[in-house]
Amino acid sequence: MTFASSARSYIFANVKSTPLTKHTISHAAYAGLRALIMHPRLSPPCLFTIMPPTKKQHSIRSFADETCLNNIKGASVAESENIVVEAAERIFADLADSQEIIRTANGSWKAPLWNALSEAGLTLAWVPEEHGGSGAGLADGFGVLNAAGRYALAVPLAETMLAGWLLAQGGISSPEGAMTVAPASPRDAITLNADGTLSGRARGVPFAKEAKHIAVVATGAKGVSIALIDVSACRIDAGLSLAGEESNTLTLTDARPLELKPAPVDFTQNSLLLMGCVVRSLQIAGALETMLDITVRYSNERVAFEKPISKFQAVQHNLARLASETAAALAAATSAADAISNARIFDDAVMLEAISAKIRCSEAAERATGIAHQVHGAIGFTSEHILHRLTLRALAWRDDFGNESHWAVELGKMVCARGADELWPLVASR
Template sequence: MSDDELIVVETAERIFRDLADPQTVIATKDERWKAPLLQALADNGLLLSWVDETHGGAGVSLEEGFGVLRAAGRAALAVPLAETMLAGWLLARAGIAAPQGTMTLAPSGPRGPCRIAADGSISGTAQRVPFARDAQLIVVAASKAEGEGVTIALVERSACSIGQGSSLAGDPSDDVVFDRVQPVAAADAPGDFDMRQLALMGSAVRCQQIAGALETLLEISVRYAGERVAFEKKIAKYQAVQHNLARLAGEVAAAVSAANSAAQTIATLPLGSDEALLEIASAKIRCGEAAETATGIAHQVHGAIGYTDEHVLHRYSLRALSWRDDFGSESHWAAELGRFVTEHGADELWPLVASR
């Protein structure tokens, strides 16, 4: 990143450090910390990072935005920053000006259950929509009832029915019912845009968040192992613990590398390309696998203390595990890659892999 790009990430890190410190959040025991944090993010243009200034956003680069998301993962951020950024990016694809305030988007998976009728109304149910109850607006990627194509619509959350649910980390993950809801604004997405491209973009976002959370998980675990004394010596001196920490570091490095690869692909290649599918699907699979292995090791190192509500470890481990399933799990993307290989054959696959 350039110096200007680093300033954006450093600004985000300072806001997270001052207003979303995980230990302070745990001690607060309620959600009054969220309003000042969201206001600071809005005031600094971070909520609409990927929206051009002509559409009301900050107009930062994709690389800068992914850097902000990695920092959010390192802070185990539990507000709809990533969702608002994604929603703004999706609105921009259809040329719709992004409003101020928090947003989320539906669907949050690889398939689009919502449809838009000829009269412009939207119907359907989107499951497990992150922070739906907290968002002021919902951006919907809806299939056209009469044929091919996708319509991007901006809908008021109050016009929908919200079935409240929770993610593994306890964050809002709600079912949203659209019953002939009339959008505030709607426009057709570009002709080549489809639901898979939305799922790929969302997967790249979750990869950054997972990688960031695992980076902090490693830092916490190494520090704890260097402080915790058992049988008159620090547990970091035991070979078994050293071996586990080395495995943890390897998983974190793999997740960071995969997340960076996905981000670079989005910044340089069309989302609808074969290369994008290969890179981003592979990254989501690898980050998901790293989350499973790394969180298990981190909790082993910490022992029982890591499971308590008072310790910060669970804020990172549970969110990393929860983000695995958003926008397609490892199983989904493995099946997509298998289908891709079957359709294209080995003769086309190897040159594609070798060129990356």
């Protein structure tokens, strides 16, 4: 069930036009209501006051009048498929504006942004309600992360969502606060020891230094397990991504997990990495969308040789290539997200989709960032300009969960092992 449908069924069942009724509601309905409240088509009517959340439940006070209620029950919102994404975008626009972030050098923007995301139920979007999350569908969550890419979002939303998803695969409830996942590279592995402790090293773990907990895929004598560990149980070394974000080496030495459960049949470390690839692909595609937007706008504003540079054919052709690369990234990433959202297992077809997305988005990132900077000229290279927030993240995201060279080798091996005459049937099956 999606946020929006949870919220709607809740409203139908409970909300009356009586003013100041107190209701106790689930996390999912709460998140959905937040989304509805922030929905642009419903503003300005303020329908609900949000009470401070308790551990398992949120309460609200409704003081909606008849018109507001009809509005909310009415078709215009009911038909809106993207209510969760729109709610997320609203938070990003208010609290993650790139220009604001550059102005606020001390990082004071982070806490309000994180709090808003977590209050709206977005950080645990992929965690089912019975495990303490808001139970959004995979597709809704992918949409949120594509939007996060458009804002070059620099808090561990994607990582916490991934961790929540991973823990849910093992039936483990998600704790509060920021999380990340390990391993984040196909070259690393975590071992489950016979005594139930974990050992191993994971490099390039995004935001490990900012996380409270880490969701881990570990392999032991009896197969694959999923574990939740507290960050205090492991050593976390300093490290930064290309974009200057925490990207740390995690060392586990006989670390005792808080929870440990066997992974579902067929679930491997690659399942996590491929899911991570699709998430990063969507983020890259989002960053490219904004890059295209601001680059086109700048080319229309910037005058050189007595006309806007957008009027020069050479510049137009570069911008057309930027649009094509953005389109390719978006198509590859949304196709892979759609494939995973509708797949039960990670078979060859899902592998093709997820790997292709990571490869094609990474290639697009290289080409698109080059063109965006070329069109912006020197101004785009300054630290005051927002372009670097997009370019450096689009480039850095290529490195997480296995870079495109690694996955190209894997895809090539798969294609060769299937044989020449099975290549087209595989491609055509998508």
